[in-house]
Amino acid sequence: MGLSAGLVRPSLIGADYTAGAVSGILSLGILEGTDFGPAVHGVGSLDVYVRAGSMYLNAVHSTNAGLIGAGVRLGLLRNSILAPAVSVSLGYQKTGDLTMRLGPASQALLNPEAEISTTAFRIEASKNLFVITPYAGVGVNRNKAKISVAGVKIEGSENDAVYYGGVEWNILLLRLGLEVGHTGEDTFATLGARITL
Numbered sequence: 001m002g003l004s005a006g007l008v009r010p011s012l013i014g015a016d017y018t019a020g021a022v023s024g025i026l027s028l029g030i031l032e033g034t035d036f037g038p039a040v041h042g043v044g045s046l047d048v049y050v051r052a053g054s055m056y057l058n059a060v061h062s063t064n065a066g067l068i069g070a071g072v073r074l075g076l077l078r079n080s081i082l083a084p085a086v087s088v089s090l091g092y093q094k095t096g097d098l099t100m101r102l103g104p105a106s107q108a109l110l111n112p113e114a115e116i117s118t119t120a121f122r123i124e125a126s127k128n129l130f131v132i133t134p135y136a137g138v139g140v141n142r143n144k145a146k147i148s149v150a151g152v153k154i155e156g157s158e159n160d161a162v163y164y165g166g167v168e169w170n171i172l173l174l175r176l177g178l179e180v181g182h183t184g185e186d187t188f189a190t191l192g193a194r195i196t197l
Helices: 105-110
Strands: 002-009 018-031 045-058 062-077 085-095 113-126 132-149 152-171 174-183 186-196
Touching: 018 062, 045 085
Parallel strands: none
Antiparallel strands: 002 018, 002 186, 018 045, 045 062, 062 085, 085 113, 113 132, 132 152, 152 174, 174 186
């Protein structure tokens, strides 16, 4: 079981517009997986997780909304002396209503409100090197947005490829992580802390 928290900061979207999220994650191992010989371990291991936090937008004024999510991770191979760990995961997260406050309070009716959801698929490989664990992965995000402006509602969706890599520092039960990646037109960075039991 582990608990982690992270800060995500995508690249600048327009001249005065940034976005990010802070969240906590609780994960739980369900299945240990099966071993096949001395170098093949943890085939079919299964973890589940839930996420809760807050997403923010900075325009002329700051605003934020709740963020919730959940997902599963299937282990294809566990880390060993000869092999890296390989896994695939599927997750979903959704925000509450985000108000993009782009002007003064007198123009509040013209401020867009957005509800954003993301379904994410990942395949990832990592290698435990005692004190550090480097990793890299690729995947696809299915992003959906419901936007309301002055009573007019617009819905849209898009698929974005994701490429990322990072490193974790292993200090007893504590894992400190740094991750960078690219999705769509955004480059992002994540800082995290995780406790494993």
